[in-house]
Amino acid sequence: MTKDFQGKVAIVTGGGAGIGRATAVLLAERGATVVVADLHAQTSTEAVAEITAAGGVAMAIVGDLSDQTVVDNLVSETVDTFGGVDVLINNAGIMDDMSGPHEVSDALWERVLRVNLSAPFLLTRAVVPHMLSRGHGAIVNVTSEAGLRGSAAGTAYTVSKHGLIGLTRSGAVIYRDKGIRVNAVAPGGVTTSLEVNVKGDAMGLAVIGGYNANVGRIAAATELAEVIVFLASDAASNVNGAVVPVDNGWSAV
Numbered sequence: 001m002t003k004d005f006q007g008k009v010a011i012v013t014g015g016g017a018g019i020g021r022a023t024a025v026l027l028a029e030r031g032a033t034v035v036v037a038d039l040h041a042q043t044s045t046e047a048v049a050e051i052t053a054a055g056g057v058a059m060a061i062v063g064d065l066s067d068q069t070v071v072d073n074l075v076s077e078t079v080d081t082f083g084g085v086d087v088l089i090n091n092a093g094i095m096d097d098m099s100g101p102h103e104v105s106d107a108l109w110e111r112v113l114r115v116n117l118s119a120p121f122l123l124t125r126a127v128v129p130h131m132l133s134r135g136h137g138a139i140v141n142v143t144s145e146a147g148l149r150g151s152a153a154g155t156a157y158t159v160s161k162h163g164l165i166g167l168t169r170s171g172a173v174i175y176r177d178k179g180i181r182v183n184a185v186a187p188g189g190v191t192t193s194l195e196v197n198v199k200g201d202a203m204g205l206a207v208i209g210g211y212n213a214n215v216g217r218i219a220a221a222t223e224l225a226e227v228i229v230f231l232a233s234d235a236a237s238n239v240n241g242a243v244v245p246v247d248n249g250w251s252a253v
Contacts, residue, residue: 016043172241188247
């Protein structure tokens with residue numbers, strides 16, 4: 001396996017499980033030093049153990065990335081320990097309860113938007129100065145099929161993922177001449193540990209359920225990781241501002 005990330009430092013959020021863990025492991029296999037950022041201490045520690053057992057270098061930072069102080073600590077610890085940041089994978093996210101706009105509570109709206117959109121923004125804002133100082137960097141945001149349409153999730157989740165695509169494209173334009181690329185993947189159905197606390201009587205569920213017959217095959221997390229790592233690699237040096245569906249053709253239906 002090529003070591004195309006040798007000497008590079010990567011932060012992977014939600015790196016303790018699912019797509020994040022598969023991505024962290026693959027980056028390490030390809031030579032990156034990996035910082036696993038996750039809300040859960042046990043899973044992040046397990047991911048680091050898996051990486052180090054295979055001969056890689058990794059550390060875990062635990063905390064809620066929607067909190068500015070946690071983000072500041074994550075980035076400062078990474079820079080102090082490993083000297084900088086070359087790659088940021090904004091993968092951590094939460095689901096909503098499939099509510100329609102008139103059903104969404106203030107608490108649900110604020111939490112979903114904070115985790116799925118504000119946290120990637122805070123992390124991007126924090127790492128970009130370090131990438132600018134190095135003259136290069138790659139950011140990959142994990143959005144969703146829900147970011148491409150209005151018929152894949154509830155209102156709060158759908159809005160958050162559309163917003164993440166906006167953050168991706170804005171960053172791509174702003175930093176295109178500074179050596180920093182910003183891209184996104186839009187997963188369809190994936191086998192992950194993402195908790196879906198569906199509200200059984202939600203209008204969103206009743207309506208959207210009729211569209212989801214087009215989901216198709218459920219992907220393994222490793223299939224997403226391969227595309228994420230490609231976008232973060234020098235092999236994708238002229239790919240910037242792209243939103244790549246990894247959904248077995250769901251977005252083409």
